Amino acid sequence: MAHTPNHPVENDIRNTYQWLEDRLPIISFLNNSVGSNFMAPRNLSYMWNFGSLAGIALVLQILTGIFLAMHYKPDVHMAFDSIQHIMRDVNWGWLIRNLHMVGASFFFIVVYIHMARGLYYGSYKSPREVLWGLGVVIFLLMMATGFLGYVLPWGQMSYWGATVITNLLSVIPFVGPDIVVWLWGGYAVGDPTLNRFFVLHFVLPFVIIAVVVLHIWALHMHGSNNPKGISLTKQTDYIPFHPYYTIKDIFGLGVYLIPFTFMVFYAPEYLGHTDNNIPANPLVTPAHIVPEWYFLPFYAILRAIPIKELGVLAMFGSILILFVLPWLDKHPVRSARFRPLYRPLYMLFLANFILLGWCGMMPAEGIYVRIAQAATAIYFGFFALLPVLSKYEKAKPVPTSI
């Protein structure tokens, strides 16, 4: 980077590469980041495909979102109709909207797999704690963005989802209720709320891009972890990212696009909720409200605890606890492959997470609440056990090289 005085600057613009390189070394920067100059472990599996897929999903959301925003109207009297207008009148509007809706769900699927990968292979451990933490920040921003976006069509689920989620902040001692009124710009979710939610929904993805840049910067400090979870020492353990992983990632993208486009064209509403096709009505809450599917596990935790403050605390805690994961699990072995106790525990955790999601979908009564309570206990129990495992779990022999 630093300008070395004795290096002659290329002034002949016909030597384009060097000319640009001497002014803005962006090509070598890209080459060092995702090109042939970035060395990656040679044993990465397809589980390492999901980072780049998440990046592509993010770009797709931003592009489709920009085109939707050209037709959408953030006004309580017009929002619902403007969505109908997009679906029926705007040229290809249905396609752009379906891509955006299904795209949001698939973005979350990809990121959940990406996180589960990190959890399995111990990618959050030293020296990747900050990389992981930035990932959790991205996850929080994604959840905020997804929530804000879901409000925009101004259907019944939009309205009541917005009411319930913003009210979560009312548990903050003393200032909570004032903060909620401030967020709403009124005494209930209403026109000022919709307008500002639209603005924030537009802005946050660009904030996500900025954090993704930090995420990848942190990734490049120590490179990718790998399925064996060991630190690599030999030059021969590495292959250049380009062409090996660019090709592999592009192939993975092709595979990903098959279910994605299938959903876009044949089942765009499958992951949504029919009640959101009813315009918002502040006087009637639908008999059974559920958030988008990707919030369900956390929603189940909220409802499992019959005391307002504790429920909200547990829900936020269930996500925030990921920040301290690197300090809960201090076991020296990264990959679950070599950890006979962590591995089954991890499987249980994943299954339990899905069970929580199912609970979140069911009505909050009777047996469902019991199951959700047990699942919540297991969720936090997993994290509570990690420090114990770090101390006592005997790992299988770990290979010294891939």
Next chain:
Amino acid sequence: MSTKPTAPHATDDDAPLGDVDAERRALLVNATAAFGLAGAACVALPFVSSMNPSRSVKALATLDVNLNDIPLGEAKTFLWQGKPVFVWHRSEDQITEARKGDTTATMDPANDADRVQKAEWLVVMGVCTHLGCVPMRGGEYGGWRCPCHGSQFDDSGRVRQGPAGTNLEIPPYRFLDDATIRIG
């Protein structure tokens, strides 16, 4: 501790300051920083405040309800400040039940008599004190149950089952005459 990179210009903080009055310099730097911060806070204030309810929102503050429209034993819902208000024309039996609850409503104890101005008119916010959904008539306590997370309220709007922890709120209202109340 890592070593400081050597900059081309001397920036050694520990170098003798010569005839510079270090104390005075520190005061000036701190005072400037403090004023800068205070200024930034002042500039932020209008922006933060712009998100609070505007004057037009605040202007929609009162609502008059004609009580003759509400048959005995039934509740109706009205929109006040963007939120539902329940006005319930309670029958004798319902009032008796509500008064019985004075001893059994232990989650957020309150006497029914303190929650009404006239016993046959219960006026409460139709906003669940958990996370703000509109409760529906029903539940096991004669009042409402919330469809969102299952809280229940009795015939005085008192909470009987969580996750809500407090009773349905009572909006400010007064009787203009026997047949009209003004909420707000």
